Amino acid sequence: MKLPVLALFERSLRLETRSALMCWSRAGLLILILFVMIPIQSMAKSGWLGAPGLHFLQELVWLNLVCITLAGFSYFASAITEEKEELMLGLLRMTDLSPVAILLGKSTSRLVGALLLLLVQVPFVLLAVSLGGVGLLQIAAAYGALLAYLFLVCNLALLFSVVFRTTPAAAAATFAVLLGFLIGHYWAAGMEQYLTSTHHVNLQRGAWPMLTTVIDLWRRAAPSDRLGAIFQTGFAGPAIGFQVASNLVLGTALFLLAWLVFDPCTREEKDAASPRRWRWRRATRRSRIPPQLVGLRAVSWKDFMFISGGWWGLLLKFGVVAFLVAACNIIALYFDSRKDITWEFEGGVLIWVSLITTAVCLALEAARVFQDETRWKTLSSLVTLPISVRELAYRKVAGVLAGTLPLLAGVVLGGLLVPDAIGSFFRDMEKQPTLFGVFAITILQYLLFLHLTAFLSLILKRGALPLAIAIQYMGGSFFMSFLAMGLSLGRAEPGAIFFIIGVICAVLTAVLHRAIGLRLIRAAAEE
């Protein structure tokens, strides 16, 4: 390639080709395909599963869809922001590289890498035809839908990467828009149905027909709807449908928009230091560490205030819980046709909302608790305190937990509202080992997930959380497949399978726990 506009693109492709990570990703993907196939085939042989080829294809395609979405707000969203954060964009702009050359070099090369990861699967996925229950057309249509969605996701993330100054901001915007794009049409259709059924609006009048059309187009453009149709038995639609065309058009439009706003959005270079979160500027200017918090407790205080958000952050988290509980009540009252709200309902909602909010907050904080130190090269200062790295790490974690675990008060409060339900839950667990197994495995898997996120945050510059989600999702699918295989073949008791999975989770958590400690020591020395 001789065109200057493609110079950076070519260089990125060369680097991508030489990257060991890409080679390992492709190899990992192929191994995963193999491991997905084995249990499905075994289940099909034992008569537990009909149309094994279709199940195989479905599992892989949904896995790809999740991974593409995760890559959207991690891998793709940092395309331009990483240059901004390292104050390198100004230097790039000073060269002969035009904005489009930079966009092609920084983003499109990543897109090509991801496209290759998808395409490399195709020859192996064709085995689904041999397994039975699926045709070539379905495979072509499914992978066409994925490729178009990938193109859209990449360019959406590119636009936000150009517009926003930091990767977290670009990632948050990409996540919000993708979430809306993927599931928003279900909510819009539900709303429309509710308004029609309650005779609040007449869909034949005013702007409603146009709105109905927009919601329909939105639904048809979303890959989930298209894939649902492809996976139906006897699918005979075109290989390239409306979803593919609309995603490609939208993706192209987003790339052009990113090109258009590139110059105004990147003219000034600013320091991308992490902002003070949820704290009043005036108050923090005079803030002091409380007198009793000396020594190790001061480390916890710092992370409570600056990673977890401090008192204001805690207040905000309680606000989120209150908002979600209120939203659940409104949905229940208006959409679920409930006449009254019972204490039992409130208790259940409070327990689930508190648990989910705590889990999400802890995952977000696990990705930051050590990464912020390595990112701003402050670990060497902390490690030279007269404490061991182990003490330091535990104190940091304690600070983060202090800023989030109070949310579990919602679980306690919810439990007090529904004591009978809680009691019966524990009694059921006593009677049914399977329920206890699921409960224990869920907790162990979550602990493993937190450790994985923290570990990845120490070896990756960004994208630790989405990658941890992807790995956990793949690992979960893999274990579930083997669980189903074991049960279908009748060769294993559920208790034994739960025990094996539990031991594997516990061992992996212990290994990661140790690896985090070693990595912290190494990171401090490498600063």
Place this chain on the structure above:
Amino acid sequence: MSESNQPTIDIRGLHHSYKRQQALRDVSFSVEQGSIHGFVGPNGAGKTTTLKILATLLKPQRGTVRVFGFEIVGQYKSVRRKIGFMPDHFSLYRQMTVQEYLDFFAAAYGLDLQERTRVVGDVLVLTDMESRRNDLIKGLSRGMQQRVSLARVLVHDPALLLLDEPASGLDPRARIELMDIIRELRRMGKTIFISSHILSELAMLCDSVTILDRGTVRYSGSISGLSQGNGETADYLLSLAEDHPAAEAALRKVSGVIEVTKPAKGPQYRVSFHKQQTDPNLLLRAVLDSGAQILGFQEIVRHLNQAFMDLTEPGVPPVIMEAADNTPPTPPATDGGGAA
């Protein structure tokens, strides 16, 4: 050995490798209490590795490292209480204010509120950052951030400061002010171990110096010892009113003279001689006896810059410290004989 005689830093036979590359080879030197010790060497010489080992961030793979008599691996907590390490990058929480940052580190070192208030106030005065105490660190200039880094190192009143390139990237005024602060810290009784590339400033600041090249110590001893060469020979520059070949011949006849060369076109001669066999007075007498008219006769002092260039040239064999054997550590000589 009494505590007052004990060297602040004592490194014996230190080796360290990164995968296939050997960063330090049999490094041995010591640093006296209350001195400013310069640590110089070209890029990749192993300075930062040595500093990281001293700061307890890296474990030595072979050899012993003692700080105030504490063994760096087994007694790392005691070592950490005694040292303040300022790395070659800004190690700052940029979303904190200056006050919050210093207050946090003071608290982390276990100082109570009253002590913290006093210490943070003192270090802010010392680093001239009082007026910026409520500013966010990310809004400060590079020089100011460097001062905050230095202030952080001082909050727990360490006896040994390990400073890695503290003046890099600073403007001339900030550099001069930083050097003044370092001198003030020496007056306060602290030992300062400073790695820098700005040799002219180190020469003015330091009492002793270690020159490292490709992981090997080329020199370790006093600055004056370095200036005077190896301590056994001396170089003098003789300036005459006009060329006088008889003077050159007379000099060559003096016992102990190693060589006489003409460094420039004018009537000047460079005389090298063994200090133990002759002295400058005998040389002067020989020149006067030859009938030459002397305009000047002065010792050629080797500056740190020149010494650095001479000692770090490719092919210079490693210099072995006299005390680098298994004998108990001794403080380095303060005269020219301290050359390693």
